[in-house]
Amino acid sequence: MNNTHESTKEIVLKVSNLTKAYGEVKPINQMSFEVYKNDAIAIIGPSGTGKSTLLRMINMLNTPTSGQIFLGDEEVTKEGYPLNKLRLKVGMVFQSYTLFSHMTVIENCMDAQIKLLKRSRQEAYARAYDELNKVHMTDHILKYPDQLSGGQKQRVAIARALAMDPEILLLDEPTSALDPTMVSEVETVIKSLSKRGITMLIVTHEMRLARAASNRVFFLTGGSIYEEGSPEKIFDNPEREATKNFVKRIKKKEWLIKNKDFDFLTSISEIDSFCRDADISIKTNKAIQSIFEETVTQIMLPQIKGQPLIKFTLEYSGQSQLLRLMIEYAGPKLRITDTDNEMAKNLLLYYSDIIEVEPTSDDLNDGFNNAFELKLKKSL
Amino acid sequence: MTKKKLKKYIFIELLFTLIFIGIFLCLLVFNQNNEKGQKFKNPASLKGGTIATWSGSLSNQIASKSIEEAHFAFYTNPVDMFQDLRTRKVDACILPSYRIKALKNDYPDLSILDQSLGMSQTSFIFSDKSNELRKQFNEFLEAKKADGTMEMLEEKWFSNPSNYANIPYDKAQLSGENGTIDVAIAADAIPYEYIRDGQIIGYEPEFLDLFCQEYGYNYKMQNMQFDAMLMGISTSKYDIGLSNVEYTEERAQKVNYGSFMREEPIVAIVNNGNPYSKGLIEDLKLSFSKTFIVGSRWKGLIHGLLITLLISGSSIIFGSIQGYFFFLWTKNYPGIFKRIIIFFSNIFLGLPIVVFIMITYYILFGKSRLSGVFISIIAFTFMFSIYVHDCLHASIKTVPPEQREAALALGYTEGQTLVHILIPQALDSFLPSYKNEIISLLKSTSIVGYIAVNDLTRQGDLIRATTYDAFFPLITVALVYLLLTWIIIYFIKLLLSYVNPKRRKPSQILKGIDTNSDPL
Ligand SMILES: Nc1ncnc2c1ncn2[C@@H]1O[C@H](COP(=O)(O)OP(=O)(O)OP(=O)(O)O)[C@@H](O)[C@H]1O
Ligand SMILES: [Mg+2]
Numbered sequence: 042m043n044n045t046h047e048s049t050k051e052i053v054l055k056v057s058n059l060t061k062a063y064g065e066v067k068p069i070n071q072m073s074f075e076v077y078k079n080d081a082i083a084i085i086g087p088s089g090t091g092k093s094t095l096l097r098m099i100n101m102l103n104t105p106t107s108g109q110i111f112l113g114d115e116e117v118t119k120e121g122y123p124l125n126k127l128r129l130k131v132g133m134v135f136q137s138y139t140l141f142s143h144m145t146v147i148e149n150c151m152d153a154q155i156k157l158l159k160r161s162r163q164e165a166y167a168r169a170y171d172e173l174n175k176v177h178m179t180d181h182i183l184k185y186p187d188q189l190s191g192g193q194k195q196r197v198a199i200a201r202a203l204a205m206d207p208e209i210l211l212l213d214e215p216t217s218a219l220d221p222t223m224v225s226e227v228e229t230v231i232k233s234l235s236k237r238g239i240t241m242l243i244v245t246h247e248m249r250l251a252r253a254a255s256n257r258v259f260f261l262t263g264g265s266i267y268e269e270g271s272p273e274k275i276f277d278n279p280e281r282e283a284t285k286n287f288v289k290r291i292k293k294k295e296w297l298i299k300n301k302d303f304d305f306l307t308s309i310s311e312i313d314s315f316c317r318d319a320d321i322s323i324k325t326n327k328a329i330q331s332i333f334e335e336t337v338t339q340i341m342l343p344q345i346k347g348q349p350l351i352k353f354t355l356e357y358s359g360q361s362q363l364l365r366l367m368i369e370y371a372g373p374k375l376r377i378t379d380t381d382n383e384m385a386k387n388l389l390l391y392y393s394d395i396i397e398v399e400p401t402s403d404d405l406n407d408g409f410n411n412a413f414e415l416k417l418k419k420s421l
Numbered sequence: 422m423t424k425k426k427l428k429k430y431i432f433i434e435l436l437f438t439l440i441f442i443g444i445f446l447c448l449l450v451f452n453q454n455n456e457k458g459q460k461f462k463n464p465a466s467l468k469g470g471t472i473a474t475w476s477g478s479l480s481n482q483i484a485s486k487s488i489e490e491a492h493f494a495f496y497t498n499p500v501d502m503f504q505d506l507r508t509r510k511v512d513a514c515i516l517p518s519y520r521i522k523a524l525k526n527d528y529p530d531l532s533i534l535d536q537s538l539g540m541s542q543t544s545f546i547f548s549d550k551s552n553e554l555r556k557q558f559n560e561f562l563e564a565k566k567a568d569g570t571m572e573m574l575e576e577k578w579f580s581n582p583s584n585y586a587n588i589p590y591d592k593a594q595l596s597g598e599n600g601t602i603d604v605a606i607a608a609d610a611i612p613y614e615y616i617r618d619g620q621i622i623g624y625e626p627e628f629l630d631l632f633c634q635e636y637g638y639n640y641k642m643q644n645m646q647f648d649a650m651l652m653g654i655s656t657s658k659y660d661i662g663l664s665n666v667e668y669t670e671e672r673a674q675k676v677n678y679g680s681f682m683r684e685e686p687i688v689a690i691v692n693n694g695n696p697y698s699k700g701l702i703e704d705l706k707l708s709f710s711k712t713f714i715v716g717s718r719w720k721g722l723i724h725g726l727l728i729t730l731l732i733s734g735s736s737i738i739f740g741s742i743q744g745y746f747f748f749l750w751t752k753n754y755p756g757i758f759k760r761i762i763i764f765f766s767n768i769f770l771g772l773p774i775v776v777f778i779m780i781t782y783y784i785l786f787g788k789s790r791l792s793g794v795f796i797s798i799i800a801f802t803f804m805f806s807i808y809v810h811d812c813l814h815a816s817i818k819t820v821p822p823e824q825r826e827a828a829l830a831l832g833y834t835e836g837q838t839l840v841h842i843l844i845p846q847a848l849d850s851f852l853p854s855y856k857n858e859i860i861s862l863l864k865s866t867s868i869v870g871y872i873a874v875n876d877l878t879r880q881g882d883l884i885r886a887t888t889y890d891a892f893f894p895l896i897t898v899a900l901v902y903l904l905l906t907w908i909i910i911y912f913i914k915l916l917l918s919y920v921n922p923k924r925r926k927p928s929q930i931l932k933g934i935d936t937n938s939d940p941l
Binding site: 100102124125126128129131132133135137138139140141142143144145147148152153156157162163166183185201202205 | 823824826827828829830831832833834837841842845846922923927930931932933934935936
């Protein structure tokens with residue numbers, strides 16, 4: 042990892058109060074940050090939080106609604122700043138294959154150098170060859186894009202961008218359109234870029250890549266940088282709740298029961314699809330559905346007089362593979378294990394242990410004064 | 422496509438053509454035998470029959486008065502009438518008698534009923550601007566009738582109608598000191614006016630010569646279809662019209678007649694079933710020689726071909742360039758300009774091309790005296806440019822949008838992206854539709870006859886009108902169009918393989934690069 046820049050602190054890119062609005066929606070809202078030379082910044086965050094929008098604004102493929110972007114000392118968001126001049130300084134690699142299909146690999150890497158940087162053909166060839174060598178593609182320089190695998194295409198796309206000697210390289214999910222078998226070859230290349238000290242921003246869903254290739258991580262959500270820090274900090278000791286949920290890949294869903302004849306079947310099918318999404322085994326899935334049915338409809342609802350208020354929470358961490366089932370409810374304490382419904386009680390205890398817990402202060406505010414957790418039996 | 426494949430392709434096309442010609446000849450032989458039909462003695466016996474007449478002519482009016490319960494079929498040239506009379510699709514043709522007299526030898530099976538149906542009077546016609554000319558013409562005609570010149574001309578051109586190929590004619594030397602007259606003529610009526618050895622001759626042209634000599638005029642003569650001639654005079658594009666124009670009241674409202682030069686009986690021509698065929702081979706030989714050899718008519722065809730090539734070639738070249746610029750323009754500045762182009766694109770979609778060409782010639786350029794060829798080129802260029810524009814847009818859409826973004830992100834400008842990245846990738850889908858547009862343009866040019874241009878199709882028609890024989894002119898014209906189409910298809914195929922980037926050799930891709938030198 043390249044952490045030696047601290048002393049120099051040369052600012053390559055500065056973004057201040059950047060906002061992008063699509064009507065009411067603001068995927069990027071008042072965002073500010075600085076990128077130093079040799080930084081490799083991983084940008085992570087849930088889908089639809091404006092990561093692509095941010096990258097596309099940096100090379101003005103999308104026009105910001107307000108705010109400023111500086112490349113070195115120059116403000117590129119200023120009226121009349123020539124777009125192609127800006128784009129020469131900012132390299133970009135997209136998710137899908139964007140090699141020019143009518144050119145060979147070497148021409149893909151040479152054409153822009155010749156036409157835009159006015160390099161001689163020999164110079165351009167040498168520069169392209171050098172970059173292709175670094176991504177191990179020199180055996181294929183006379184092939185056309187349709188003769189390459191997805192991973193090879195992405196490596197050429199990276200070489201093509203670098204051959205232009207950009208001041209900063211933007212990568213937007215460079216591996217997410219790839220076959221799983223090809224992800225690692227491209228990841229290796231990206232890691233080598235950060236070792237070379239290439240200043241870059243990588244948007245990625247691959248936490249492995251984000252951790253290995255970056256010196257700083259931005260966690261984006263709600264249109265701004267929610268938490269930032271070193272990869273160790275973000276991935277091992279995130280401070281804030283949403284970051285934690287995201288990096289631990291925590292999935293969480295709640296069901297509120299406010300009515301005795303609530304839509305039981307819909308809730309069951311939602312539990313089923315939650316478990317499928319989280320890759321939870323069928324056996325466990327069925328057990329959770331059973332637990333929900335016995336606890337809520339067989340044991341709790343018959344004991345409640347008047348309108349019920351029950352919250353059933355499922356939480357699953359993809360990282361630790363831990364599953365949490367919580368039930369909170371309002372009103373007087375109910376007899377869960379001491380019920381008349383013997384059959385329901387036996388089934389419930391067959392699947393889980395019941396642990397009474399104190400409701401959190403948030404829950405108390407919402408009126409839930411009782412809570413218990415259901416611990417699935419080890420055998421599941 | 423490889424050379425070998427191309428050769429095979431051409432071979433197959435030729436084979437199919439031969440097969441078609443074979444089938445055609447078979448049909449021809451089959452058509453020789455005609456059962457005998459009814460015989461007609463006088464116009465009254467035509468009652469209830471199908472009568473061929475010339476649409477809008479005096480004969481038409483007379484026939485409808487004098488034949489009871491007749492069904493009319495309308496024609497615009499006598500060749501088709503006679504052909505249909507021969508095959509008994511119609512029972513009689515009503516025409517001025519000279520139409521058949523000169524052709525007695527060619528149509529021994531057709532005969533004229535003795536009793537004439539009426540008289541037609543003919544003269545030159547004049548545009549509204551040429552009143553002075555008309556006065557001079559009337560004066561001159563009066564004088565010539567008095568001094569016997571008209572009688573002499575009558576004797577020369579009309580006394581021995583089948584001798585039309587040998588009547589002596591020398592074009593007079595004209596000084597032109599009092600100006601030049603624009604003359605429109607439909608030279609397809611022996612012996613009034615017809616083409617011999619590429620020159621327009623006849624009773625009326627000779628009289629025109631005499632008139633111009635007397636009054637110190639010169640003239641520029643343009644040969645065209647009868648309807649185009651009428652239209653040209655009524656819009657004052659031309660000064661005088663010559664085509665033994667019969668007097669009808671309807672026409673007299675649009676054009677001005679001079680005093681009458683001749684009277685001619687209108688007669689019914691019927692098929693009384695006399696044999697006419699000398700056997701297929703003899704017939705074909707005769708027909709061939711009439712179509713190509715006699716009067717060097719092949720020269721007319723060659724000239725027509727050159728006109729067709731000139732019009733379509735220029736329109737394709739200029740239209741492609743203009744279409745490309747339209748495309749760049751609408752691509753970079755959509756908005757009002759794009760709307761205009763879409764508007765025209767819809768117009769060409771909905772408007773028959775012949776109507777568009779006539780509007781351009783008679784209305785837009787109605788007052789100008791630009792030649793029909795020039796106006797055709799303007800009209801077809803514009804039309805073709807719209808097609809090219811549309812094709813380019815459609816084929817650019819076949820290139821994935823990511824290609825554009827990738828190019829922009831590398832620093833190409835919008836223009837460079839279009840030219841260096843998008844268009845090369847769009848060629849594969851552009852060239853085939855471009856080819857189709859070229860071919861359809863080539864075929865569309867066959868309508869320029871409507872605006873007095875003598876292209877290939879029109880030259881074929883002219884020959885047909887003079888020889889009264891349809892076979893060789895039509896077949897020749899068809900084959901020439903087909904041949905041109907094949908050449909275009911072949912050429913575009915060649916171009917497609919030429920622009921295919923994968924055809925290049927490594928040495929071409931790496932031209933001017935020393936691959937062995939140490940990188941950097
Ligand atoms: N042209 C547009 N018009 C309207 N809304 C848009 C447009 N482009 C993007 N958005 C919205 O902006 C938000 C951010 O989109 P963006 O593609 O930047 O998200 P992302 O973080 O890259 O998501 P992902 O991880 O799925 O790629 C989304 O909610 C999207 O619906
Ligand atoms: Mg995205």
